[in-house]
Amino acid sequence: MKIALLGYGKMGKTIEKLALERNHSICYKTSSEIDVEQLKQADVAIDFSIPTAAKENIITALKAQIPVISGTTGWLNHYEEVVKICEQENGTFLYASNFSLGVNLFFNLNAHLAKLMNGHKQYQVGLEEIHHTQKLDAPSGTAISLAKDIIDYSSLKDWKLVNENEESEAESIPVTAKRIENISGTHSITYSSSVDDIEIKHTAHSREGFALGAIIAAEWIKDKKGVFSMKDVLNLNNL
Ligand SMILES: NC(=O)c1ccc[n+]([C@@H]2O[C@H](COP(=O)([O-])OP(=O)(O)OC[C@H]3O[C@@H](n4cnc5c(N)ncnc54)[C@H](O)[C@@H]3O)[C@@H](O)[C@H]2O)c1
Numbered sequence: 001m002k003i004a005l006l007g008y009g010k011m012g013k014t015i016e017k018l019a020l021e022r023n024h025s026i027c028y029k030t031s032s033e034i035d036v037e038q039l040k041q042a043d044v045a046i047d048f049s050i051p052t053a054a055k056e057n058i059i060t061a062l063k064a065q066i067p068v069i070s071g072t073t074g075w076l077n078h079y080e081e082v083v084k085i086c087e088q089e090n091g092t093f094l095y096a097s098n099f100s101l102g103v104n105l106f107f108n109l110n111a112h113l114a115k116l117m118n119g120h121k122q123y124q125v126g127l128e129e130i131h132h133t134q135k136l137d138a139p140s141g142t143a144i145s146l147a148k149d150i151i152d153y154s155s156l157k158d159w160k161l162v163n164e165n166e167e168s169e170a171e172s173i174p175v176t177a178k179r180i181e182n183i184s185g186t187h188s189i190t191y192s193s194s195v196d197d198i199e200i201k202h203t204a205h206s207r208e209g210f211a212l213g214a215i216i217a218a219e220w221i222k223d224k225k226g227v228f229s230m231k232d233v234l235n236l237n238n239l
């Protein structure tokens with residue numbers, strides 16, 4: 001498979017390394033404006049760029065009729081617009097806030113736990129994410145996905161980014177974001193009562209899990225049409 005990398009930073013480079021090991025080739029890579037003629041050589045484009053560039057990169061790939069995967073976070077207020085363009089172009093698009101298998105299993109665990117805890121009002125839920133200091137967005141895309149799943153399975157109405165130990169509003173999930181050197185990505189959800197805590201946690205040890213998931217998604221999506229998620233790729237829809 002010929003892959004175009006839209007964004008050649010930490011993730012682009014990790015994807016390149018693993019893609020070559022899986023006998024794919026990188027036919028184009030850019031960290032700025034896309035050369036459409038070069039992009040058109042690809043079987044699939046993988047966007048890991050920056051929040052302000054992702055939307056345009058994805059739309060450019062869709063208009064060039066190249067299936068596109070995006071892992072960039074912090075641009076999701078434009079998600080519906082991109083879905084519409086994908087449909088108009090009869091294109092192929094997949095977004096995931098987190099491509100790792102472990103986090104996608106963790107998403108299911110989080111949803112099951114939220115369902116279980118619904119109605120046990122003595123427990124206060126809280127979400128914490130920790131990432132490296134170069135991260136541009138907060139909270140992480142993964143934390144937002146986790147919070148949305150809790151909202152779907154509980155009576156809570158929204159989430160709010162708060163400082164550690166800050167009082168949270170009723171009906172809102174407090175989300176704390178910490179930035180520490182060299183942390184690839186840690187997410188934990190805690191339900192606290194006056195007598196105990198229940199906590200689930202995912203810790204990424206490197207970027208390789210994200211990169212491998214993105215390549216598996218690219219292999220899966222290459223000849224499909226439509227808008228997909230990692231639940232489709234990993235067959236996790238009916239769990
Ligand atoms: N979904 C996931 O599993 C997952 C995993 C890791 C990171 N991420 C997200 O992916 C994104 C990239 O992460 P990273 O760690 O590689 O960041 P990074 O800063 O190392 O790399 C981003 C690269 O994009 C380049 N860039 C700037 N403007 C661009 C443009 N117009 N087109 C293409 N590239 C452009 C930058 O120069 C940089 O090289 C972030 O939003 C991050 O949150 C998602």
Ligand SMILES: O=C(O)C1=N[C@H](C(=O)O)CCC1
Pocket residue numbers: 073097098131135136139140141142143184185
């Ligand atoms: O390193 C990052 O940046 C990461 N971003 C994603 C997010 O925002 O959830 C996934 C984890 C790593």
